[in-house]
Amino acid sequence: METIELKEIIHKELMIVNSTARNKTEVLTELGALLAEQQYINDTESFLADVYLREAEGETGIGEGIAIPHGKSKAVQETTVAIATLKHSIEWETLDEKEVEVVILFAVKDSDTNTTHILLLQKIAILLANQHFIEKLRKVKSVAELYQLITEA
Secondary structure, eight states: OOOOOHHHHEEEEEEEEEEOOOSHHHHHHHHHHHHHHTTSBSOHHHHHHHHHHHHHHSOOEEETTEEOOEEEETTBSSOEEEEEEEEEEEOOOBTTOOOEEEEEEEEEEGGGTTTHHHHHHHHHHHHHTOHHHHHHHHHOOSHHHHHHHHHHO
16 A cells, blocks of 8 residues: 655645734634645635535544644645744634634645545544644744644654
8 A cells, every 4th residue: 555754745835824813714814825835735715715625525524623624626636734923813614613723724636635635634634533632733833843743742
């Protein structure tokens, strides 16, 4: 079975610490712009439309203040993840009905939907199952700290 290392798909330039986004639309737009700026996607509008299509299918707020929206899209040039920690928690459709403080946006290339997407979700899910990791994630103060926490976990 194929394996995937988080260091291959987690990039410092796709991280925001203390985003001032006040709602789901703002944070997704901010992360989408970051993905486009760094050339991981070639069409922000198309990519975000695919993210919202997935959002309409069911909750991506997994609880504990974490949301994992994702878009499988032709607009994605390279499968990756964009992450924002939020200065203020925001409303999101979540399993525990609590607000979100961390958004981990998966950008998945159409051709990667079967293998890479599943492996990536699995790796992140394993991290997010660890309460100690979640507590640290919510307290990061810098991009360097966030990157280190995720890639060395």
